Amino acid sequence: MPKPHVLIVGAGLGGLTLAQVLRKQGVSFEIFERDPSETSRTQGWSLSIHAVLADLVASVPDDMPPFRESVSALHPIKLEDQVVFYIDGERFGATDSSERPFVRANRQRLRSWLATNIDVQWGKHLNKVEQSDDKVTLFFQDGSSASGDVLIGADGTNSVVRENILGKSNKDILKYIPISTITAESIILTGEAFARQLEVAHSFTFVNIDADRIIVQGIVRSLPATSETEAGGEFHWILMWRDPLMQHVERSPVDALSAAQRLEIARSMTKSLPEPLTHLLRHTRPEHVRPHGWAVRDAVIDALPLSRATLLGDAAHPTSPFRGEGAVNAIRDAMNLGAALADLSRRHEAGTQAVRDALAEYQAEMVPRGVNVVSGARAQFGFFRNEFQKVRIMGHPPEKLQWEKVEVGSEGVKVTPLEG
Ligand SMILES: Cc1cc2nc3c(=O)[nH]c(=O)nc-3n(C[C@H](O)[C@H](O)[C@H](O)COP(=O)(O)OP(=O)(O)OC[C@H]3O[C@@H](n4cnc5c(N)ncnc54)[C@H](O)[C@@H]3O)c2cc1C
Structure with a gap:
Protein backbone atom coordinates (compact mmCIF):
# COMPACT_ATOMS: atom_id res chain seq x y z
CA MET A 1 0.00 0.00 0.00
CA PRO A 2 1.42 3.48 -0.87
CA LYS A 3 2.67 5.53 2.11
CA PRO A 4 1.20 7.27 3.98
CA HIS A 5 -2.17 5.51 4.10
CA VAL A 6 -4.71 7.95 5.62
CA LEU A 7 -7.80 6.88 7.60
CA ILE A 8 -10.65 9.42 7.72
CA VAL A 9 -13.47 8.88 10.24
CA GLY A 10 -16.66 10.77 9.32
CA ALA A 11 -18.10 11.41 5.84
CA GLY A 12 -19.61 14.79 6.74
CA LEU A 13 -18.69 18.06 5.04
CA GLY A 14 -15.11 18.19 6.36
CA GLY A 15 -14.22 14.50 5.95
CA LEU A 16 -15.54 14.37 2.38
CA THR A 17 -13.72 17.58 1.42
CA LEU A 18 -10.48 16.02 2.67
CA ALA A 19 -11.26 12.83 0.71
CA GLN A 20 -11.66 14.88 -2.50
CA VAL A 21 -8.40 16.78 -1.92
CA LEU A 22 -6.54 13.48 -1.32
CA ARG A 23 -8.18 11.92 -4.41
CA LYS A 24 -6.98 14.85 -6.52
CA GLN A 25 -3.46 14.59 -5.08
CA GLY A 26 -3.28 10.78 -5.48
CA VAL A 27 -2.86 10.13 -1.72
CA SER A 28 -3.90 6.67 -0.45
CA PHE A 29 -6.92 6.88 1.91
CA GLU A 30 -10.04 5.18 3.26
CA ILE A 31 -13.10 6.99 4.64
CA PHE A 32 -15.48 5.46 7.22
CA GLU A 33 -18.97 6.70 8.12
CA ARG A 34 -21.41 5.41 10.76
CA ASP A 35 -24.53 6.26 8.68
CA PRO A 36 -25.73 3.11 6.85
CA SER A 37 -25.97 5.02 3.53
CA GLU A 38 -25.74 8.50 2.03
CA THR A 39 -29.47 9.09 2.38
CA SER A 40 -30.24 7.15 5.59
CA ARG A 41 -30.43 10.30 7.72
CA THR A 42 -31.84 13.67 6.70
CA GLN A 43 -29.01 16.18 6.57
CA GLY A 44 -31.09 18.98 8.03
CA TRP A 45 -31.50 22.41 6.61
CA SER A 46 -29.21 24.59 4.54
CA LEU A 47 -26.05 26.52 5.23
CA SER A 48 -24.01 29.39 3.79
CA ILE A 49 -20.74 28.56 2.07
CA HIS A 50 -18.61 31.66 1.62
CA ALA A 51 -14.91 32.66 2.10
CA VAL A 52 -13.63 29.23 0.87
CA LEU A 53 -15.79 28.98 -2.28
CA ALA A 54 -13.15 29.50 -4.97
CA ASP A 55 -10.46 27.52 -3.08
CA LEU A 56 -12.84 24.59 -2.58
CA VAL A 57 -13.68 24.31 -6.28
CA ALA A 58 -9.98 24.57 -7.17
CA SER A 59 -8.97 21.88 -4.63
CA VAL A 60 -11.25 19.08 -5.84
CA PRO A 61 -10.80 16.86 -8.95
CA ASP A 62 -12.02 18.00 -12.40
CA ASP A 63 -14.65 15.23 -12.68
CA MET A 64 -16.98 16.91 -10.12
CA PRO A 65 -20.31 18.29 -11.38
CA PRO A 66 -20.67 22.11 -11.42
CA PHE A 67 -20.70 23.31 -7.79
CA ARG A 68 -23.38 26.01 -7.60
CA GLU A 69 -26.10 24.23 -9.60
CA SER A 70 -25.41 20.99 -7.73
CA VAL A 71 -25.64 22.31 -4.17
CA SER A 72 -27.76 25.51 -4.19
CA ALA A 73 -30.98 25.40 -2.14
CA LEU A 74 -32.61 27.84 -4.60
CA HIS A 75 -31.60 26.03 -7.82
CA PRO A 76 -33.22 25.74 -10.38
CA ILE A 77 -35.19 28.89 -9.50
CA LYS A 78 -33.23 31.85 -10.84
CA LEU A 79 -32.79 34.14 -7.85
CA GLU A 80 -29.71 35.57 -6.14
CA ASP A 81 -28.86 34.10 -2.76
CA GLN A 82 -29.66 36.62 -0.06
CA VAL A 83 -29.27 36.56 3.75
CA VAL A 84 -31.26 39.22 5.63
CA PHE A 85 -31.02 40.47 9.23
CA TYR A 86 -33.98 42.42 10.62
CA ILE A 87 -32.74 44.79 13.27
CA ASP A 88 -35.07 47.43 14.79
CA GLY A 89 -37.40 47.19 11.80
CA GLU A 90 -34.57 47.83 9.31
CA ARG A 91 -33.34 45.42 6.67
CA PHE A 92 -29.63 44.55 6.57
CA GLY A 93 -27.73 41.66 5.05
CA ALA A 94 -25.79 40.35 2.09
CA THR A 95 -26.62 39.40 -1.48
CA ASP A 96 -24.45 37.02 -3.49
CA SER A 97 -22.18 39.08 -5.75
CA SER A 98 -18.91 38.73 -7.65
CA GLU A 99 -17.14 40.77 -4.91
CA ARG A 100 -18.54 38.65 -2.06
CA PRO A 101 -19.78 35.39 -3.51
CA PHE A 102 -21.67 32.90 -1.37
CA VAL A 103 -24.05 30.00 -1.86
CA ARG A 104 -26.84 28.94 0.44
CA ALA A 105 -26.32 25.19 0.06
CA ASN A 106 -28.83 22.43 0.71
CA ARG A 107 -26.93 20.12 3.07
CA GLN A 108 -28.04 16.89 1.40
CA ARG A 109 -27.03 18.20 -2.03
CA LEU A 110 -23.69 19.47 -0.71
CA ARG A 111 -22.90 16.12 0.90
CA SER A 112 -23.83 14.27 -2.32
CA TRP A 113 -21.65 16.61 -4.38
CA LEU A 114 -18.73 16.08 -2.01
CA ALA A 115 -19.24 12.29 -2.15
CA THR A 116 -18.81 12.21 -5.98
CA ASN A 117 -16.56 9.25 -6.89
CA ILE A 118 -15.57 8.67 -3.24
CA ASP A 119 -15.78 5.07 -2.04
CA VAL A 120 -17.26 5.81 1.41
CA GLN A 121 -17.38 2.75 3.72
CA TRP A 122 -20.91 3.22 5.11
CA GLY A 123 -22.17 1.59 8.31
CA LYS A 124 -18.74 1.83 10.00
CA HIS A 125 -19.34 3.23 13.48
CA LEU A 126 -15.98 3.86 15.17
CA ASN A 127 -15.85 2.57 18.77
CA LYS A 128 -12.17 2.54 19.67
CA VAL A 129 -8.78 3.80 18.47
CA GLU A 130 -5.38 2.26 19.23
CA GLN A 131 -2.15 4.09 18.40
CA SER A 132 1.30 2.50 18.40
CA ASP A 133 4.59 4.03 17.33
CA ASP A 134 4.25 2.97 13.70
CA LYS A 135 0.48 2.71 13.04
CA VAL A 136 -3.08 3.55 14.03
CA THR A 137 -5.83 0.91 14.26
CA LEU A 138 -9.58 1.59 14.25
CA PHE A 139 -12.19 -0.76 15.71
CA PHE A 140 -15.78 -0.51 14.47
CA GLN A 141 -19.07 -1.48 16.09
CA ASP A 142 -19.62 -4.23 13.45
CA GLY A 143 -16.46 -6.04 14.69
CA SER A 144 -14.24 -5.01 11.75
CA SER A 145 -11.00 -3.01 12.02
CA ALA A 146 -8.67 -0.97 9.77
CA SER A 147 -5.05 0.18 10.07
CA GLY A 148 -3.15 3.08 8.57
CA ASP A 149 -0.35 5.60 9.08
CA VAL A 150 -2.40 8.72 9.88
CA LEU A 151 -5.87 9.12 11.44
CA ILE A 152 -8.10 12.12 10.78
CA GLY A 153 -11.06 12.56 13.12
CA ALA A 154 -13.73 14.29 11.02
CA ASP A 155 -16.44 12.80 13.22
CA GLY A 156 -18.19 16.00 14.29
CA THR A 157 -19.23 17.44 17.66
CA ASN A 158 -19.35 14.09 19.52
CA SER A 159 -15.98 12.96 18.12
CA VAL A 160 -14.72 9.57 19.36
CA VAL A 161 -11.30 10.35 17.84
CA ARG A 162 -11.11 13.53 19.96
CA GLU A 163 -11.80 11.51 23.13
CA ASN A 164 -8.87 9.27 22.18
CA ILE A 165 -6.50 12.16 21.38
CA LEU A 166 -7.37 14.22 24.47
CA GLY A 167 -7.87 11.23 26.79
CA LYS A 168 -11.10 12.86 28.06
CA SER A 169 -14.75 12.06 27.61
CA ASN A 170 -16.99 14.34 25.55
CA LYS A 171 -19.10 14.90 28.69
CA ASP A 172 -16.11 16.77 30.15
CA ILE A 173 -15.21 18.57 26.91
CA LEU A 174 -18.51 19.90 25.52
CA LYS A 175 -20.43 22.77 27.12
CA TYR A 176 -24.13 23.46 26.70
CA ILE A 177 -24.93 27.00 25.55
CA PRO A 178 -27.74 28.63 27.61
CA VAL A 296 -26.48 23.79 21.28
CA ARG A 297 -23.00 22.74 22.46
CA ASP A 298 -19.49 24.01 21.89
CA ALA A 299 -15.95 23.72 23.30
CA VAL A 300 -12.80 25.81 23.19
CA ILE A 301 -9.96 23.37 22.42
CA ASP A 302 -6.76 25.38 22.63
CA ALA A 303 -4.17 22.56 22.44
CA LEU A 304 -3.90 19.18 20.73
CA PRO A 305 -1.10 16.73 21.60
CA LEU A 306 1.02 15.47 18.70
CA SER A 307 0.60 11.88 17.56
CA ARG A 308 -0.40 10.04 14.37
CA ALA A 309 -3.92 11.43 14.74
CA THR A 310 -5.49 14.85 14.36
CA LEU A 311 -8.93 16.45 14.04
CA LEU A 312 -10.78 18.70 11.63
CA GLY A 313 -14.09 20.59 11.57
CA ASP A 314 -16.53 20.28 14.47
CA ALA A 315 -14.38 17.53 16.00
CA ALA A 316 -11.58 20.10 16.40
CA HIS A 317 -13.69 23.22 17.09
CA PRO A 318 -17.27 22.30 17.98
CA THR A 319 -19.10 25.59 17.58
CA SER A 320 -22.52 27.18 17.96
CA PRO A 321 -23.84 28.31 14.57
CA PHE A 322 -24.39 32.04 15.28
CA ARG A 323 -21.73 33.23 12.83
CA GLY A 324 -22.40 30.52 10.21
CA GLU A 325 -18.71 29.61 9.98
CA GLY A 326 -18.49 25.98 11.17
CA ALA A 327 -18.67 24.32 7.76
CA VAL A 328 -16.51 26.97 6.12
CA ASN A 329 -13.81 26.27 8.70
CA ALA A 330 -14.21 22.49 8.36
CA ILE A 331 -13.58 22.94 4.61
CA ARG A 332 -10.59 25.24 5.31
CA ASP A 333 -9.13 22.61 7.70
CA ALA A 334 -9.61 19.86 5.09
CA MET A 335 -7.86 21.84 2.35
CA ASN A 336 -4.88 22.72 4.58
CA LEU A 337 -4.57 19.20 5.95
CA GLY A 338 -4.92 17.74 2.44
CA ALA A 339 -1.95 19.85 1.28
CA ALA A 340 0.19 18.67 4.24
CA LEU A 341 -0.68 14.99 3.61
CA ALA A 342 -0.03 15.36 -0.14
CA ASP A 343 3.44 16.65 0.70
CA LEU A 344 4.13 13.57 2.87
CA SER A 345 2.84 11.35 0.06
CA ARG A 346 5.11 12.97 -2.56
CA ARG A 347 8.05 12.13 -0.25
CA HIS A 348 6.66 8.58 0.45
CA GLU A 349 7.03 9.47 4.14
CA ALA A 350 5.09 7.76 6.93
CA GLY A 351 7.72 7.72 9.68
CA THR A 352 6.65 8.88 13.15
CA GLN A 353 8.64 12.12 13.09
CA ALA A 354 7.61 13.08 9.54
CA VAL A 355 3.91 12.52 10.35
CA ARG A 356 4.18 14.51 13.59
CA ASP A 357 5.97 17.39 11.82
CA ALA A 358 3.27 17.55 9.13
CA LEU A 359 0.43 17.49 11.70
CA ALA A 360 2.25 20.02 13.93
CA GLU A 361 2.32 22.54 11.07
CA TYR A 362 -1.38 21.98 10.34
CA GLN A 363 -2.38 22.25 14.01
CA ALA A 364 -0.29 25.41 14.57
CA GLU A 365 -2.63 27.30 12.20
CA MET A 366 -5.88 25.35 12.81
CA VAL A 367 -6.04 25.35 16.63
CA PRO A 368 -5.97 29.17 17.18
CA ARG A 369 -8.30 29.69 14.20
CA GLY A 370 -10.68 27.17 15.79
CA VAL A 371 -10.59 28.99 19.12
CA ASN A 372 -11.58 32.21 17.29
CA VAL A 373 -14.41 30.45 15.46
CA VAL A 374 -15.92 29.15 18.72
CA SER A 375 -15.50 32.35 20.72
CA GLY A 376 -16.64 34.56 17.80
CA ALA A 377 -19.86 32.54 17.47
CA ARG A 378 -20.51 32.70 21.24
CA ALA A 379 -19.97 36.46 21.23
CA GLN A 380 -22.25 37.04 18.22
CA PHE A 381 -25.29 35.73 20.12
CA GLY A 382 -24.55 38.38 22.79
CA PHE A 383 -24.23 41.17 20.18
CA PHE A 384 -27.88 40.71 19.20
CA ARG A 385 -28.81 41.98 22.67
CA ASN A 386 -27.47 45.51 22.30
CA GLU A 387 -24.32 45.69 20.16
CA PHE A 388 -25.66 45.27 16.63
CA GLN A 389 -22.73 47.22 15.22
CA LYS A 390 -20.49 44.26 16.12
CA VAL A 391 -22.63 41.69 14.29
CA ARG A 392 -20.82 40.05 11.36
CA ILE A 393 -22.40 38.28 8.44
CA MET A 394 -20.06 35.91 6.63
C1 LIG B 1 -28.58 25.08 12.50
C2 LIG B 1 -27.18 25.13 11.97
C3 LIG B 1 -26.84 26.03 10.97
C4 LIG B 1 -25.54 26.12 10.48
N1 LIG B 1 -25.24 27.02 9.50
C5 LIG B 1 -23.99 27.12 9.02
C6 LIG B 1 -23.65 28.05 7.96
O1 LIG B 1 -24.52 28.79 7.46
N2 LIG B 1 -22.37 28.08 7.50
C7 LIG B 1 -21.39 27.27 8.04
O2 LIG B 1 -20.23 27.38 7.61
N3 LIG B 1 -21.67 26.38 9.03
C8 LIG B 1 -22.94 26.27 9.53
N4 LIG B 1 -23.23 25.36 10.50
C9 LIG B 1 -22.15 24.50 11.04
C10 LIG B 1 -21.89 23.27 10.18
O3 LIG B 1 -23.07 22.53 9.98
C11 LIG B 1 -20.85 22.37 10.86
O4 LIG B 1 -19.79 23.15 11.35
C12 LIG B 1 -20.30 21.36 9.82
O5 LIG B 1 -21.33 20.45 9.44
C13 LIG B 1 -19.12 20.58 10.41
O6 LIG B 1 -18.69 19.61 9.48
P1 LIG B 1 -17.91 18.32 9.99
O7 LIG B 1 -17.57 17.54 8.78
O8 LIG B 1 -16.84 18.70 10.93
O9 LIG B 1 -19.00 17.55 10.88
P2 LIG B 1 -20.35 16.85 10.40
O10 LIG B 1 -20.88 17.51 9.17
O11 LIG B 1 -21.19 16.78 11.64
O12 LIG B 1 -19.90 15.37 9.99
C14 LIG B 1 -19.45 14.43 10.93
C15 LIG B 1 -19.70 13.05 10.34
O13 LIG B 1 -19.08 12.07 11.19
C16 LIG B 1 -19.95 10.97 11.33
N5 LIG B 1 -19.61 10.30 12.60
C17 LIG B 1 -19.80 10.79 13.85
N6 LIG B 1 -19.38 9.90 14.77
C18 LIG B 1 -18.89 8.82 14.08
C19 LIG B 1 -18.32 7.59 14.47
N7 LIG B 1 -18.14 7.27 15.77
N8 LIG B 1 -17.94 6.70 13.50
C20 LIG B 1 -18.11 7.00 12.18
N9 LIG B 1 -18.66 8.17 11.75
C21 LIG B 1 -19.04 9.07 12.69
C22 LIG B 1 -21.35 11.61 11.34
O14 LIG B 1 -22.37 10.67 11.05
C23 LIG B 1 -21.18 12.70 10.28
O15 LIG B 1 -21.51 12.23 8.98
C24 LIG B 1 -24.54 25.26 11.00
C25 LIG B 1 -24.86 24.32 12.00
C26 LIG B 1 -26.17 24.24 12.47
C27 LIG B 1 -26.50 23.24 13.56
Missing part, protein backbone atom coordinates in the same frame (compact mmCIF):
# COMPACT_ATOMS: atom_id res chain seq x y z
CA ILE A 179 -30.31 28.52 24.83
CA SER A 180 -33.62 26.69 24.40
CA THR A 181 -35.12 26.14 20.95
CA ILE A 182 -38.31 25.19 19.15
CA THR A 183 -37.79 24.12 15.54
CA ALA A 184 -40.09 23.37 12.61
CA GLU A 185 -39.31 22.00 9.16
CA SER A 186 -40.79 20.63 5.90
CA ILE A 187 -43.11 23.66 5.55
CA ILE A 188 -44.13 23.90 1.88
CA LEU A 189 -45.12 27.29 0.45
CA THR A 190 -46.19 27.74 -3.18
CA GLY A 191 -47.34 30.59 -5.44
CA GLU A 192 -48.40 33.72 -3.55
CA ALA A 193 -47.36 32.35 -0.12
CA PHE A 194 -43.92 31.51 -1.56
CA ALA A 195 -43.59 35.05 -3.00
CA ARG A 196 -44.39 36.64 0.41
CA GLN A 197 -41.69 34.52 2.10
CA LEU A 198 -39.12 35.41 -0.59
CA GLU A 199 -39.84 39.08 0.20
CA VAL A 200 -38.66 38.36 3.76
CA ALA A 201 -35.40 36.87 2.37
CA HIS A 202 -34.51 34.88 -0.74
CA SER A 203 -32.45 32.35 1.23
CA PHE A 204 -32.23 32.91 4.99
CA THR A 205 -33.25 35.45 7.61
CA PHE A 206 -32.24 36.24 11.15
CA VAL A 207 -34.85 38.19 13.11
CA ASN A 208 -34.07 39.77 16.45
CA ILE A 209 -37.36 39.67 18.43
CA ASP A 210 -35.96 41.31 21.58
CA ALA A 211 -32.78 41.22 23.69
CA ASP A 212 -33.17 37.50 24.47
CA ARG A 213 -35.05 36.00 21.54
CA ILE A 214 -34.19 35.29 17.90
CA ILE A 215 -35.96 33.45 15.11
CA VAL A 216 -34.19 32.24 11.96
CA GLN A 217 -36.05 31.13 8.83
CA GLY A 218 -34.68 29.65 5.62
CA ILE A 219 -35.34 27.83 2.40
CA VAL A 220 -34.16 24.21 2.36
CA ARG A 221 -34.93 23.53 -1.32
CA SER A 222 -36.92 25.12 -4.12
CA LEU A 223 -39.77 23.29 -5.84
CA PRO A 224 -39.97 24.25 -9.52
CA ALA A 225 -43.40 24.80 -11.10
CA THR A 226 -45.08 21.75 -12.66
CA SER A 227 -48.14 21.52 -14.95
CA GLU A 228 -50.27 21.18 -11.76
CA THR A 229 -48.51 23.37 -9.17
CA GLU A 230 -46.93 26.80 -9.02
CA ALA A 231 -43.27 27.20 -8.07
CA GLY A 232 -42.56 26.96 -4.34
CA GLY A 233 -40.11 25.98 -1.67
CA GLU A 234 -39.58 23.94 1.47
CA PHE A 235 -38.78 26.06 4.55
CA HIS A 236 -37.73 25.65 8.19
CA TRP A 237 -37.45 27.93 11.23
CA ILE A 238 -35.67 27.84 14.60
CA LEU A 239 -36.84 29.97 17.53
CA MET A 240 -34.11 30.45 20.17
CA TRP A 241 -34.25 32.14 23.54
CA ARG A 242 -31.80 32.68 26.36
CA ASP A 243 -32.33 29.97 28.98
CA PRO A 244 -29.66 29.61 31.72
CA LEU A 245 -31.22 26.27 32.78
CA MET A 246 -29.88 24.72 29.54
CA GLN A 247 -26.33 24.82 30.94
CA HIS A 248 -27.41 22.16 33.44
CA VAL A 249 -29.84 19.89 31.57
CA GLU A 250 -29.68 18.07 28.23
CA ARG A 251 -33.29 18.71 27.22
CA SER A 252 -35.30 21.91 27.47
CA PRO A 253 -38.44 21.56 29.65
CA VAL A 254 -40.38 22.91 26.66
CA ASP A 255 -39.67 19.61 24.84
CA ALA A 256 -42.11 17.86 27.19
CA LEU A 257 -45.02 19.85 25.69
CA SER A 258 -47.02 18.70 22.66
CA ALA A 259 -46.16 19.99 19.17
CA ALA A 260 -49.37 22.06 19.16
CA GLN A 261 -48.46 23.65 22.50
CA ARG A 262 -44.92 24.45 21.31
CA LEU A 263 -46.27 26.00 18.12
CA GLU A 264 -48.59 28.14 20.25
CA ILE A 265 -45.61 29.26 22.37
CA ALA A 266 -43.63 30.12 19.23
CA ARG A 267 -46.54 32.19 17.88
CA SER A 268 -46.93 33.96 21.18
CA MET A 269 -43.17 34.71 21.47
CA THR A 270 -43.16 36.25 17.97
CA LYS A 271 -46.46 38.14 18.10
CA SER A 272 -44.74 41.54 18.43
CA LEU A 273 -43.12 41.09 14.98
CA PRO A 274 -44.57 42.81 11.91
CA GLU A 275 -46.67 40.67 9.53
CA PRO A 276 -44.13 39.54 6.91
CA LEU A 277 -41.86 38.13 9.60
CA THR A 278 -44.59 35.88 11.05
CA HIS A 279 -45.78 34.68 7.63
CA LEU A 280 -43.91 31.33 7.92
CA LEU A 281 -45.26 30.69 11.43
CA ARG A 282 -48.80 31.20 10.19
CA HIS A 283 -48.19 28.49 7.57
CA THR A 284 -46.73 26.12 10.18
CA ARG A 285 -48.85 23.23 11.48
CA PRO A 286 -48.11 21.06 14.56
CA GLU A 287 -46.85 18.20 12.36
CA HIS A 288 -44.04 20.50 11.15
CA VAL A 289 -42.74 21.03 14.70
CA ARG A 290 -39.83 18.70 15.50
CA PRO A 291 -40.28 16.26 18.40
CA HIS A 292 -37.65 18.11 20.40
CA GLY A 293 -35.59 21.28 20.14
CA TRP A 294 -31.92 21.29 19.41
CA ALA A 295 -29.39 21.54 22.26
CA GLY A 395 -17.17 37.87 8.10
CA HIS A 396 -18.42 41.36 7.13
CA PRO A 397 -20.66 44.03 8.68
CA PRO A 398 -24.22 43.68 7.26
CA GLU A 399 -25.13 46.17 4.50
CA LYS A 400 -28.44 48.06 4.30
CA LEU A 401 -30.82 46.24 1.88
CA GLN A 402 -33.82 47.57 -0.04
CA TRP A 403 -37.30 46.13 0.53
CA GLU A 404 -38.62 44.10 -2.42
CA LYS A 405 -41.80 43.09 -4.19
CA VAL A 406 -41.62 39.47 -5.38
CA GLU A 407 -43.93 37.86 -7.94
CA VAL A 408 -43.99 34.14 -8.69
CA GLY A 409 -45.42 33.19 -12.09
CA SER A 410 -45.13 30.60 -14.82
CA GLU A 411 -42.02 32.39 -16.19
CA GLY A 412 -40.27 32.22 -12.83
CA VAL A 413 -39.64 34.69 -10.02
CA LYS A 414 -39.60 38.47 -10.62
CA VAL A 415 -38.07 40.81 -8.03
CA THR A 416 -38.76 44.57 -8.00
CA PRO A 417 -36.80 46.70 -5.49
CA LEU A 418 -39.07 49.14 -3.60
CA GLU A 419 -38.18 52.78 -3.00
CA GLY A 420 -37.33 53.95 0.53
